[in-house]
Amino acid sequence: MPDLGFRPFDADNHYYEAEDAFTRYIEPAMAKRCMQWAVINGKPRLLVGGKVNKFIPNPTFDPIAAPGSLEDYFRGRNEGGIDLKTMFGELAPIADHPGYRERAARLALLDEQGMDGALLFPTLGVGMQEALRHDIPALHAAFTAFNRWLDDDWGFDGGDGRLYAAPMITLADASLAAAEVRRVLEGGARIVVMIPGPVPDGDGYVSPGHAKFDPVWGLLNEAGIPVALHAGLSGVSRYGKLWGAGGDAGGGGFEGFKHAVFPLVAFQDRSISDTFAALICHGVLERFPNLRLASIENGAMWVPDLLRNLTDANGKMPFSFQEHPVEQFTRQVWVAPYYEDDMDRLKDALGIRRLLFGSDFPHTEGLPEPTSFVQDIPTFDADETKIMMRDNVLELLTPQPA
Numbered sequence: 001m002p003d004l005g006f007r008p009f010d011a012d013n014h015y016y017e018a019e020d021a022f023t024r025y026i027e028p029a030m031a032k033r034c035m036q037w038a039v040i041n042g043k044p045r046l047l048v049g050g051k052v053n054k055f056i057p058n059p060t061f062d063p064i065a066a067p068g069s070l071e072d073y074f075r076g077r078n079e080g081g082i083d084l085k086t087m088f089g090e091l092a093p094i095a096d097h098p099g100y101r102e103r104a105a106r107l108a109l110l111d112e113q114g115m116d117g118a119l120l121f122p123t124l125g126v127g128m129q130e131a132l133r134h135d136i137p138a139l140h141a142a143f144t145a146f147n148r149w150l151d152d153d154w155g156f157d158g159g160d161g162r163l164y165a166a167p168m169i170t171l172a173d174a175s176l177a178a179a180e181v182r183r184v185l186e187g188g189a190r191i192v193v194m195i196p197g198p199v200p201d202g203d204g205y206v207s208p209g210h211a212k213f214d215p216v217w218g219l220l221n222e223a224g225i226p227v228a229l230h231a232g233l234s235g236v237s238r239y240g241k242l243w244g245a246g247g248d249a250g251g252g253g254f255e256g257f258k259h260a261v262f263p264l265v266a267f268q269d270r271s272i273s274d275t276f277a278a279l280i281c282h283g284v285l286e287r288f289p290n291l292r293l294a295s296i297e298n299g300a301m302w303v304p305d306l307l308r309n310l311t312d313a314n315g316k317m318p319f320s321f322q323e324h325p326v327e328q329f330t331r332q333v334w335v336a337p338y339y340e341d342d343m344d345r346l347k348d349a350l351g352i353r354r355l356l357f358g359s360d361f362p363h364t365e366g367l368p369e370p371t372s373f374v375q376d377i378p379t380f381d382a383d384e385t386k387i388m389m390r391d392n393v394l395e396l397l398t399p400q401p402a
Contacts, residue, residue, distance in 0.1 A: 001114045002372070002375075004374060005382070005386075008116060008370065009116045009117045009357075009393050010361065010370050011118075011119050011392075012118075012296050012359060013120050013362075013370075014120065014122070016061040016064065016094065016362075017061070017122065017123060017124045022145055022146050024145065025148040027141055035047065044060050049132055055233055056124050056127065061094050061123070062093060062095075064091060064100070065091055066089060067361055068361075068364065068365075068369075069088050070364040070365045076340070088364060103158065107162060107163065114371055117162035117164070118162075120163055120165040121193055122146075122168060126231065129143075129170050129172070129200065131233070133235070143169070143170055147167040151187055156188045157189070164397065166189070166192055167184040167187075167192050168193055168194075169184075169194050169227075170199075171213050172199060172200050172201060172202075185223050190225060190399070192228070193228040194208075194230075195229070195232040195233070195234050196230075196234060196236075198236070200235065205235045207282050208279060208282075209279050209280075210282065217291055220288075221289075224290060224292075224402060226334075229293060229298070231271070231297040234271050236271040272299075281313070285329075286323065289331075290402040292333075292396060294336065296336050298336075300355075301337075301341050303346060303350055304345065306329070311326055334354050334392060335350060335354060335355060339367060343376060343377045347380070347384075354392070355387075357388050357389040357393070374389065
């Protein structure tokens with residue numbers, strides 16, 4: 001591990017959910033409409049809304065691949081054309097890694113890694129909003145049950161200033177969302193997490209900037225608690241099907257590899273970029289100037305294009321904005337780039353004070369050693385490195401009540 005002269009604070013860490021994460025506290029009357037476990041062909045399978053859910057092929061996370069096993073793939077260094085299954089390497093029992101499921105063990109792991117602390121986000125949970133989008137009451141019941149489990153096993157704020165688990169919020173029903181935000185804030189939440197993309201409403205989708213969600217944004221604005229928009233399964237993923245790149249096993253008539261490569265090129269940034277476009281163009285940041293948002297595990301190379309497009313829109317329709325939209329973004333939004341992103345370009349576009357260090361540990365696509373992130377910012381001086389890898393996330397986590 002490199003000697004940084006300070007202990008970094010990771011803005012993107014994950015746990016692997018316990019098998020009862022969605023079931024421990026679910027209302028009995030809602031159980032069959034939410035999450036259940038079944039053994040199918042001798043293997044445990046997660047049922048969501050009565051259907052086998054395939055968001056995570058191995059929803060028990062047992063066994064599990066090593067952190068960072070896909071790093072070469074995500075850095076574009078798969079020169080030998082190795083298939084992903086081989087890249088995952090040898091799997092290990094989840095019991096061999098208590099820090100992936102237990103708070104005390106995770107704190108010990110942070111010490112081993114030379115880390116001060118981390119924000120904790122779901123692994124399985126980020127795919128569940130889309131899975132229950134047709135049953136809004138069940139969706140909210142599932143997230144409430146999940147958040148009760150999360151506080152049990154990890155704690156929204158353990159009081160030690162090191163690990164902060166973000167409760168999940170869905171906007172699908174504005175009144176239920178506001179009630180859950182109030183509950184988790186009263187429970188000590190220091191950050192909440194949502195999935196970027198349009199909000200499901202049972203029949204279709206609606207912009208998160210719609211005024212009917214203002215009670216939720218208003219609560220977060222007043223509390224001064226940040227919202228993480230973490231990558232997950234959203235309605236935007238349906239965009240690929242318009243190009244015949246989804247559906248049947250043949251990839252809409254394409255050979256397998258042609259189907260698989262298309263999403264890597266065509267629309268990987270649309271969900272997060274369009275979400276911020278909606279929040280700004282539909283007036284959320286103007287109505288709630290104390291609202292702070294963080295983009296987590298969405299990469300960041302979409303930022304320069306979004307800022308250019310916002311500048312262009314302001315030049316063409318300045319009457320649509322009370323304040324320049326780029327100024328809104330750079331004041332109220334923090335961004336965690338992928339380690340493979342162009343850090344110098346992002347620093348120029350966004351400024352050092354809005355960049356977050358995120359390792360995605362212990363996921364396969366993350367870094368096996370979080371502090372090795374410093375190798376991806378070689379042109380940053382010592383002060384800039386500390387600002388990105390520690391100071392910014394601590395500033396974001398500091399409540400700023402309106």
